[in-house]
Amino acid sequence: EVVEMDLARIIRDLNLAEESEKNNGSSYSVIRVLSEIRQRFVARDSTKRELLRSTAELLGSGEVCWLFPEFSSDLRAAYVELVSSLIEYAALPACDPDSGTLPPSSYEQIPAKADAVGAALLALTVQLGGAVRSSDSSASGSARSLIRTLGPSLCVFSITHLQELSWTNVVSRKRALELLKSTVTATGNGSVLELLCGKDEGDQTGMLGPILDTLQPELTKENWKRNQAVKHVFSWVLVQVGRPCLANYLERVFPPSLLISDDYQTENKVLGVHCLHHIVLNVPAADLRQFNRAQVLYHALFNHLYTSEAPLIQVVLPCLVDLMSVLEKPLVHTGLPGKPSRFDDVLRLILTHMEMEHKLALRRIYASNLLLFIERMGIRIARHLKRLERVIVGYLEVSDGPEEKARLIILDVLERTIQTAWPRMECRMAVLAKSLLRFLVDVSSESLAPELRDQLLTRASRCLLLLDHCSKGRLLVLLKEVDSSCVSDDVLKCIESITAQQVRADAM
DSSP, X not given: OHHHHHHHHXXXXXXXXXXXXXXXXXXXXXXXXXXXXXXXXXXXXXXXXXXXXXXXXXXXXXXXXXXXXXXXXXXXXXXXXXXXXXXXXXXXXXXOTTTOOOOGGGGTTHHHHHHHHHHHHHHHXXXXXXXXXXXXXXXXXXXXXXXXXXXXXXXXXXXXXXXXXXXXXXXXXXXXXXXXXXXXXXXXXXXXXXXXXXXXXXXXXXXXXXXXXXXXXXSSTTTTTTSTTHHHHHHHHHHHOOTTGGGGGHHHHHHHHHHHHTSSSHHHHHHHHHHHHHHHHHSOHHHHHGGGHHHHHHHHHHHHTTOOOHHHHHHHHHHHHHHHHHHSOOOOOOXXXXXXXXXXXXXXXXXXXXXXXOOHHHHHHHHHHHHHHHHHHGGGGGGGXXXXXXXXXXXXXXXXTTTTHHHHHHHHHHHHHXXXXXXXXXXXXXXXXXXXXXXXXHHHHSOOOHHHHXXXXXXXXXXXXXXXXXXXXXXXXXXXXXXXXXXXXXXXXXXXXXXXXXXXXXXX
16 A cells, blocks of 8 residues: 555656546556656656656556566567667767767766666666566566566666776766676576576577677677777677687677777777687687688787787787687697798797887787797797797896886796707707896896895796706806806805705706
8 A cells, every 4th residue: 555655656746647547556557657757758858867766766666566567568668668768868979980989078977877777777677576586477477578678778788887987987887787786686697697698508598699689780890989888898798708608609799809809999909809819718619710710810810910009919919829729730749840830920920029129018018928829839939949049138138127027027938948948958058048147147236126136036047057957067067167256146146056956956
């Protein structure tokens, strides 16, 4: 009785009551009420906030048997049209299709609108979840059908305002998260992954397909830059889905990812490559090779290597390494020289760039990704030892303080190279040993933090010890001839530690 009185009051506040009808909420069909709200919401500008508050109150206080009567096409249409109108109210302004961006001032009103719309949609999803679990079979059946129909739009709206972007704030992001969680609960799922893919392998009830259908018209070559949110929604949804579910949607996620990565703006290139890397990691190799997809992707990524934009190189190199593992056959030790592969082509280009690169950010990125190539290529790295040696020597000579990230990484590269290609390292001992000794002298005289200096000296000493193993002890003989009066105590301690470790190894 109290609920009916509240419902009647809300309907009265919405000015939906007619003088000839009783002021009783049960006298009004929910279809009629929702249609009236939508018409007034579309027609009026000044009272939309008030309408949203009243709508949220109406949806939150109505009984499920009134909100969700026996399912019909009219009931579905009423809810779909209302939800679409509410979402449209908080939609982002259209961008220029060439630039794909707008100034932050263009989004000033969006967070407040999104919060108000989110409150109304949250009230609806909470009621839908309650109706699904209710004992009223008619309300439960209607709610199940409605959440399947409305779910994709609710997900897209919440994800649009969930991320930390120029059209969101703390309040709107909190509301969007609440709405997404409520949608997950209303569908009877325990997580976003279950919502998207279904509960069991092969389950076709997940919402990923309908969500991609919802996004598809805006992910075309002509339209994807008109809405600045669509690429972020697509990326967010994509990375939630892994094996084995993602393979079923490869034809629908691969083209948009490639399209975004092929843009002229670095931000979009990075986002697109991020999506492509996720696809490479979560789709079977056979599916990637089908229809020449992997080869097309390889050429697209290879072309990105000619850029000097550090954020792009940072995502392209790991993606290429994982993609080439799909394209190239595993290394088989036949005793015969292996044919050059795409790994060789890419590494050759990277080493060329590294020799000429002077930007510290790029030097660090290139150096860190060299480790990936050594791990994947194995002994095949020996083909590139001459150029790799020049790069290592050059990087050891240039400080990139205060953290010395590039030199720390290049010492790791040298250590891994010696361990991997040790049969070919004896002939390179002279150049590398001189470079490492020079490095020890430089580091001992530079003004570095004590912990960092110790770290650099320790790693360099480890490389010298490995070189000594490769040279069958010849390096240690040379180190003993170092004139103690010409070097610092730190360098002498390093040489002594190398000698002591070798003596212990020989004793064992």
